Amino acid sequence: MEGPKLTDVVLLACGSFNPITNMHLRMFELARDHLQDTGRYRVVKGIMSPVGDGYKKKGLIKGSHRLEMARLATETSDWITVDSWESLQPEWVETAKVVRHHYEELPAAEQNNDDVDTVKYAKKRRIKENYFKGSSHQKSKERPQVKLLCGADVLESFAVPNLWKQEDIIEILGHGLVCITRSGCDPHKFINQSDVLWKYRNNIHVVHEWVTNDISATHVRRALRRGQSVKYLLPDPVLRYIKEHDLYNAESEQKNADVVLAPLQRFTGASSS
């Protein structure tokens, strides 16, 4: 049973999840398949971290609702979890800090037992066991890596002025990035054109989504406002929750309508002072 040593990976997705859609969930599945296919990684857990209300994005509804919808959506997954830390922060938190937080939260000693299929059964219990087992006196192994899971748009947003701090980009890339891209797009070109991305190119995993599945949350909200069906674009329990709480309407879309996005506020403010 002597395989090559596998590095444990936790996949972290940050975003509005306003609302969560099947595409968000697909990204996790695609990323896990891709990383495990390299033969170098074992994906032990997925974390979905909805952004806090302080992000001030137009149409962003309350964090508590977005959190609950994400929980409902991941109920049928045996490895994707939802974490509330980021959404509970009173102010917007830089993504680099969220990655750092989750990295530091991980138990230093992860016991790598021979049960490779750990992630497949009895979700919460097994995910927990995976983490707390072996934390004391067993011989310690490497701590899992936390890799940020994102769409190609995030990679491209690194080039938008004042959206990211340079040291944050470096910190995130140091942990690693898994970037899902549509077939037809070529992020390699983009990576090549950026010095910092090129430097960390070995830490950027590009996953091709061959099946185009472009369910954006924006589209879902638009359809909901117009009374059109969004069934099969997001899980039924989420749909029920949205209807029950009448979450998305013309009024909710006007939230933060004239407010500058928190990262832009913070970094343009910082650079001018």
Added chain:
Amino acid sequence: MAIHRVPLVLLACGSFNPITNQHMRLFELARDHMHSTGQYKVVGGIVSPVSDGYGKQSLVLAKHRIAMAKLALQSSNWVTVDEWESQQPDWTETVVTMRHQYGRILKEYEQRTGMHNNFNGNTTFLPKASPQLKLLCGADFLETFKIPGLWRDDHVEEVVGRFGLICISRGRLQPDRAVYESDVLSRHRQNIFLVREWVQNEISATEVRRALRRNLSVKYLIPDSVIEYIHQHNLYTDESERRNKDTVLRPLTKQAQQTVKSLDD
């Protein structure tokens, strides 16, 4: 009482090998669109998987395709599965399936209105517009009308003229062009409803089978209950993909036979 809208049933014919979320999205999109015309009230949807006689490569047994479609549609309150087409020993022309389904729908409707009329002591007259049946399809379907030998002209005429088509366009395909380029389709232009799908959602059953063969995840592309069924019966493998590999598609041979017959006459 609002203006009477025409009750409408949507029928989707296809392999459903396996049924995907995209198939079910087509129904949702079509219903929204037909309601937005203000002229129709969609009262039902029918999924009609093709019979094993179709001879398409990698087509798994109809009983499995039916079972999967039933599982997938458990959460829908208006779309159902009908087994009639899949139970025919030979492949059935789409128009024949439509005639059958329409006959069934009319009979049900007449029974219902008949009972209603008896209760009022009235005689036989149908008070409201009688239901219609339209074929629901993807844009690629319109393209098949162009394939020589696949469709009989009188069948195309009947499908679009007598019944009608609702066609959902995906990505780059231009269904209006396909309509423009065909004389029959152009003639029945008002009976062809083109629905634009703004969200690109190209979950094809072919992609799903490919992923399954390669042991990749298909979660969130097809319902969990269908994934379980597929695993339980080990449905999609390299071997299943080779089924009917060297078989000519039944519509091609069936039409050819009929052509020969008519030449003989």
